[in-house]
Amino acid sequence: MGQRYRWTIGFDADDTLWHNERFFQLTQARFAELLADFTDPDALSETLMAAERRNLGRYGFGVKGFVLSMIETAIDVTDAKVPATVIAELIRAGQDMLEHPIELLPHAAEAIGALAPEAEIVLITKGDLLDQERKLAQSGLGDLFDAVEIVSDKTPDVYARIFARHGATAAMMVGNSMRSDVLPAIEAGGWGVHVPHDLTWAYEHAEAPSTHPRFREIESLAALPELVAALP
Incomplete structure (x- = not known):
C-alpha cells in the first residue's frame, strides 16, 4: 500500500x-499522599523515577510497569513496612488508569x-x-x-x-x-x-x-x- x-x-x-501523562501524574500525586508519613514528595519522585528506569527492561512501558514500580518504591521507602491497604490502593489506581476514557x-x-x-x-x-x-x-x-x-x-x-x-x-x-x-x-x-x-x-x-x-x-x-x- x-x-x-x-x-x-x-x-x-x-x-x-x-491525553495520557496527566493520568500518570494524578496517580503519582495520590501515591505521594499515601506515603507522606514515610518520605517527602521530591525524594519519593526521585526514587520512583529510578525504579521506572531500572524496570523498563523488565516490564516495558505503560501502566502495568508503572504500578509495579510504585509498589517496589513503596516497599523501599517504608523499609518493607508499607501497609497492605496502600498496595491495594495502588493496584486500584492502576486499574482506573487502564479504564480511563480517551480524550x-x-x-x-x-x-x-x-x-x-x-x-x-x-x-x-x-x-x-x-x-x-x-x-x-x-x-x-x-x-x-x-x-x-x-x-x-x-x-x-x-x-x-x-x-x-x-x-x-x-x-x-x-x-x-x-x-x-x-x-x-x-x-x-x-x-x-x-x-x-x-x-x-x-x-x-x-x-x-x-x-x-x-x-x-x-x-x-x-x-x-x-x-x-x-x-x-
Missing part, C-alpha cells in the same frame, strides 16, 4: 493524539484525515499491547490508519524496519517525545516532527537536534498538513 504514496507518516499515540488532543483527527489521501498513515506506539489496543479502539481514529505498529521500544532499528516495510520513498515520525519519536526516526533516515506537550514524561526529554535538516517542530497538529506539503 505504501508505494501508492511518496510519504509514510508515523504518528505517536500517547500525548500526541490523546483526543486538539486537531488530531483533522490532521490525520487531511493527510490520509496523500500518505500512508501508520500509528507507531509503544507500551502494553492490550492497553494501546483499547485506547486506539476508543479513540475513534482506528479507521484512519493504514497500519498499526505497537512496539516494545522505539529505536532506530525499529523505525528502519517499519519505514522499509511500508515502502514509501520518504518517511516521517510525528510525536511529543524528542527521545522516542524524533531522534531515533531521524537516525533511521526519516524526518522527525516534534509536537510539544506540557506534560511529557521526564524520561522522554532530550536535546532537540535543532540544526538537523530533517528536524521540524510545530506548535500543534493543526500545522502538520501544511508542513508536509512544503517539504522538498
Whole structure:
C-alpha cells in the first residue's frame, strides 16, 4: 500500500493524539499522599523515577510497569513496612488508569484525515499491547490508519524496519517525545516532527537536534498538513 504514496507518516499515540501523562501524574500525586508519613514528595519522585528506569527492561512501558514500580518504591521507602491497604490502593489506581476514557488532543483527527489521501498513515506506539489496543479502539481514529505498529521500544532499528516495510520513498515520525519519536526516526533516515506537550514524561526529554535538516517542530497538529506539503 505504501508505494501508492511518496510519504509514510508515523504518528505517536500517547500525548500526541490523546491525553495520557496527566493520568500518570494524578496517580503519582495520590501515591505521594499515601506515603507522606514515610518520605517527602521530591525524594519519593526521585526514587520512583529510578525504579521506572531500572524496570523498563523488565516490564516495558505503560501502566502495568508503572504500578509495579510504585509498589517496589513503596516497599523501599517504608523499609518493607508499607501497609497492605496502600498496595491495594495502588493496584486500584492502576486499574482506573487502564479504564480511563480517551480524550483526543486538539486537531488530531483533522490532521490525520487531511493527510490520509496523500500518505500512508501508520500509528507507531509503544507500551502494553492490550492497553494501546483499547485506547486506539476508543479513540475513534482506528479507521484512519493504514497500519498499526505497537512496539516494545522505539529505536532506530525499529523505525528502519517499519519505514522499509511500508515502502514509501520518504518517511516521517510525528510525536511529543524528542527521545522516542524524533531522534531515533531521524537516525533511521526519516524526518522527525516534534509536537510539544506540557506534560511529557521526564524520561522522554532530550536535546532537540535543532540544526538537523530533517528536524521540524510545530506548535500543534493543526500545522502538520501544511508542513508536509512544503517539504522538498
